[in-house]
Amino acid sequence: MSQVVLLGTVGSDVHSVANTLLEKALDDSGLKVHNLGVAVPEHEWLSVATYLRPDLVLIGSMNGDLVPLHNVIRKLIEIMPAHRILIGGKLNLGSEGISNAPFIKAMGVGVLQNDEVSFQEIISHCRLLLAEKNGFDFQRIQDAR
Amino acid sequence: MVLISKEFKMQDSSTRYATGKTLIQPRGGRTTEFRQKMLWDALIEAGCDLLPLTIDSKTRLGQIEFASSAYENSKISGLESLNGFPLLSVEISSARELISSAKLPVSLRHGTPYAYDLISRAIDLGVSEIEGGPLSYSLPYSRDSDLVKVINSWKESEICCRNASELVIRETFGILTACLVPPVIAIMVNVLECAFIDTFSSGIPMASFGATGSPYQDVATIQAFREIYPWFRERMGLTESTTLIAYHHWMGPFPKDRKLAEEIISTGTYLARITKSNKVVTKTIDEALGVPTDKTNANGVRLTKAVLSGDHDALNVFIDEGKSQEETEVLIHECKLQLEKLLDKTPNVSQMLLDSVQSGLIDPPFAPHRSCIGKLKALRAIDGSVRVTSDQPGILSEAFIKYEASFLGRKKFWKYVSSDEVKLDLQYPFVSKNDESK
Numbered sequence: 001m002s003q004v005v006l007l008g009t010v011g012s013d014v015h016s017v018a019n020t021l022l023e024k025a026l027d028d029s030g031l032k033v034h035n036l037g038v039a040v041p042e043h044e045w046l047s048v049a050t051y052l053r054p055d056l057v058l059i060g061s062m063n064g065d066l067v068p069l070h071n072v073i074r075k076l077i078e079i080m081p082a083h084r085i086l087i088g089g090k091l092n093l094g095s096e097g098i099s100n101a102p103f104i105k106a107m108g109v110g111v112l113q114n115d116e117v118s119f120q121e122i123i124s125h126c127r128l129l130l131a132e133k134n135g136f137d138f139q140r141i142q143d144a145r
Numbered sequence: 146m147v148l149i150s151k152e153f154k155m156q157d158s159s160t161r162y163a164t165g166k167t168l169i170q171p172r173g174g175r176t177t178e179f180r181q182k183m184l185w186d187a188l189i190e191a192g193c194d195l196l197p198l199t200i201d202s203k204t205r206l207g208q209i210e211f212a213s214s215a216y217e218n219s220k221i222s223g224l225e226s227l228n229g230f231p232l233l234s235v236e237i238s239s240a241r242e243l244i245s246s247a248k249l250p251v252s253l254r255h256g257t258p259y260a261y262d263l264i265s266r267a268i269d270l271g272v273s274e275i276e277g278g279p280l281s282y283s284l285p286y287s288r289d290s291d292l293v294k295v296i297n298s299w300k301e302s303e304i305c306c307r308n309a310s311e312l313v314i315r316e317t318f319g320i321l322t323a324c325l326v327p328p329v330i331a332i333m334v335n336v337l338e339c340a341f342i343d344t345f346s347s348g349i350p351m352a353s354f355g356a357t358g359s360p361y362q363d364v365a366t367i368q369a370f371r372e373i374y375p376w377f378r379e380r381m382g383l384t385e386s387t388t389l390i391a392y393h394h395w396m397g398p399f400p401k402d403r404k405l406a407e408e409i410i411s412t413g414t415y416l417a418r419i420t421k422s423n424k425v426v427t428k429t430i431d432e433a434l435g436v437p438t439d440k441t442n443a444n445g446v447r448l449t450k451a452v453l454s455g456d457h458d459a460l461n462v463f464i465d466e467g468k469s470q471e472e473t474e475v476l477i478h479e480c481k482l483q484l485e486k487l488l489d490k491t492p493n494v495s496q497m498l499l500d501s502v503q504s505g506l507i508d509p510p511f512a513p514h515r516s517c518i519g520k521l522k523a524l525r526a527i528d529g530s531v532r533v534t535s536d537q538p539g540i541l542s543e544a545f546i547k548y549e550a551s552f553l554g555r556k557k558f559w560k561y562v563s564s565d566e567v568k569l570d571l572q573y574p575f576v577s578k579n580d581e582s583k
Contacts, residue, residue: 012202014286016513017324017571025564038513039206039288063202063228067211090435119564 006054008036011068025119061089082108174199174229191443200255201229258283258290278338281318303345313348320355323396325523327533328366351389359530365472392422399432406430414452525570526552
């Protein structure tokens with residue numbers, strides 16, 4: 001069975017550019033993508049993830065709407081390993097530019113700041129995580145880095 | 146339902162436009178009245194002409210309970226937990242005090258598909274500039290909104306603006322997704338939404354365009370709109386009216402390099418000036434670092450003011466008049482052709498708004514809305530202009546698609562373009578601009 005990557009944004013986040021391009025990039029690289037799109041309600045994330053049982057989840061977050069993001073992560077962790085959830089985007093809110101990345105990382109999920117990574121890097125990261133699911137020691141590679 | 150009160154006199158912003166000056170309008174919304182007032186004070190000190198009231202994304206999508214709770218928490222803790230001002234959560238008397246204390250006209254900027262509640266509240270409070278429209282505030286800002294219901298909500302909103310105690314400036318949001326929006330789409334959205342506003346006589350229509358990164362194309366787009374709209378208004382049987390133009394600084398991704406960011410803002414301001422736009426909507430040089438602070442926002446106003454009043458020759462902006470003229474003619478021809486098709490089907494502007502989306506004509510790149518069929522793809526040409534290609538024949542004329550393809554080279558075959566290349570196209574085209582000036 002081919003491995004499925006679930007993609008989307010949460011809550012009131014309607015930033016669709018990265019979402020559209022990432023879907024195309026993942027698709028072009030041969031990965032099977034299920035794109036929920038943007039502004040996906042918490043209940044939809046949970047119901048689709050429960051039904052599809054994705055191998056990876058990629059969530060974009062650009063507008064600082066962090067409460068629903070936290071909620072979705074918390075619920076997804078109950079049904080899949082936390083490190084197979086990747087969060088990308090601008091994880092700050094407010095004029096002081098405080099980053100929320102450490103809080104999200106503390107939940108055990110991966111964080112990819114999308115200003116700093118190319119689609120190729122995201123795909124490579126996804127491939128490593130998927131390979132790990134098939135017996136590859138991803139953690140060892142990460143630690144070595 | 147909020148009743149329209151005529152007791153509170155609006156600050157008449159319409160008279161400000163009579164001077165012919167390009168007015169400066171920053172953006173910005175804070176979580177509490179106190180913080181909003183602080184922002185306004187900073188912007189006034191910097192020399193802006195209009196004050197922003199940008200609404201938070203929770204209120205925009207009708208999640209009022211969440212917005213209210215975040216607002217209350219912010220008032221207690223002093224920490225802002227929303228990305229804009231929650232107008233529907235603030236007590237009316239307090240919101241009224243805020244708006245009536247404003248020393249300049251206030252402009253509502255919100256991105257709400259079902260806009261009636263927000264607009265009626267804003268009009269009631271004395272807000273005199275209202276941004277948005279049925280398509281420009283739904284296609285880029287929502288996924289599942291029902292376009293028929295959205296249009297009905299905007300009809301009620303237009304009536305509300307018409308009943309305001311003084312003339313309202315009704316600005317569209319032709320910038321749409323702000324990423325590679327082809328001029329042909331921007332012009333048609335502006336034409337249809339201005340006609341919608343004129344149909345309801347809700348105020349002075351103001352079409353809005355955003356910097357695409359191609360100076361000659363931006364000049365051509367505004368020029369083309371100025372020629373197309375009076376023609377369309379006449380074809381619709383609408384009475385002659387003044388139509389204003391707003392020009393938005395670049396709304397795509399900003400570079401972290403502050404010098405380059407400053408160049409983007411200065412170029413945008415210069416273009417607002419030479420296109421005789423009535424208003425320039427500003428950005429800041431720290432845009433890449435996150436939500437701007439009051440200080441950086443005020444600095445954006447200062448920079449804009451300096452360019453508007455200073456020596457523009459210091460700027461490296463070159464506009465190829467021949468290319469701009471050709472572009473204007475092509476855009477006028479294609480837009481009139483497509484608008485004629487809409488007019489052939491119905492004389493009703495609301496129906497035209499729906500038809501334009503269903504036929505795939507209004508199909509902004511990257512728009513999240515389910516109704517957008519996604520057959521038009523936009524890419525940046527070598528000369529920095531934004532060009533459109535289509536997976537489906539018949540949406541735009543064959544001659545126009547061929548014209549656009551002549552700028553695109555191999556990129557006209559969208560399927561062979563990688564996501565990283567499109568990501569590059571989304572950046573401000575500094576290199577192309579230099580090429581253009583050679």
